[in-house]
Amino acid sequence: MKIGVVTFPGTLDDRDAARAVRYAGSEAIELWHDDADLKGVDAVILPGGFSYGDYLRCGAISRFSPVMEPLIAAAKGGMPLLGICNGFQVLAEAHLIPGALTRNQHLHFLCTDQKIRIENNTTAWTSSFSEGQELVIPLKNGEGSYQCDDETLKMLEGEGRIIARYVGENPNGSRNLIAGISNERGNIVGLMPHPEHAVDALTGPGTDGLGFFTSVLKTMVSGGMK
């Protein structure tokens, strides 16, 4: 299985994301923001960092990169797409998922090992987990407060599209403790904390993050998201 990892200027976590992909048993394919070609990959990860220096708004300029055009089309066609942190912001700016990520409520950049709970294990990126499973993975962001209008929030709750929630105190002011959401089909997932930093006990709080990367492999082997 080939999983593309996009590098924008200012991306930081592409190598960790590629490593996580390999640990989970897939092949990681480097994709460059300026290439309008997905190199035949089966799924794509938009990793974390500060693409285009977070100028204008986080993800606002990356969203118009050449690679985004075929990526948006493929994801709308059902290809699994995971946006982590800055990648989540890019997904929101591209309107592939509803809502927006805004400045942390307390205004500080945060970097911590965060407990989250899997709320929906039927998406392309969460099927390896059990519902209600708690994980500890790093959370590091300045603009990670998930915001949307009341109607959207009700829709996300009603359709089970909140795929993960923070456990304990709200770390950044996200509505309803949202750590991650999916699109209606469940192939596109945006996640604020970083599973790719929790795939090896040597360099992370554990290996809880690996499940996101094994999930997509499982999804693809079983024929993708219907």
Next chain:
Amino acid sequence: MATIVVDVMLKPEILDPQGKAVASALPRLGFSFATDVRQGKRFEITVEGEPTAAQLAEVEIAAEKLLSNPVIENFTVRVEK
């Protein structure tokens, strides 16, 4: 040359922690006038000559597509003499 100004503000219902931080810093400096502060962005776009109606219409589209995120922000477009 003329300047087209685009002001972008968070929608009223969206929490603005930066504005709140400014609002709480003002009294520390002895300023007691503010009951609330909202922080936004201002873009000054320079064009040749007087802006045409077509140009202003394009700026509106650019403001909606790129300069603002309509999910959380409102914008206004005006010409500055």
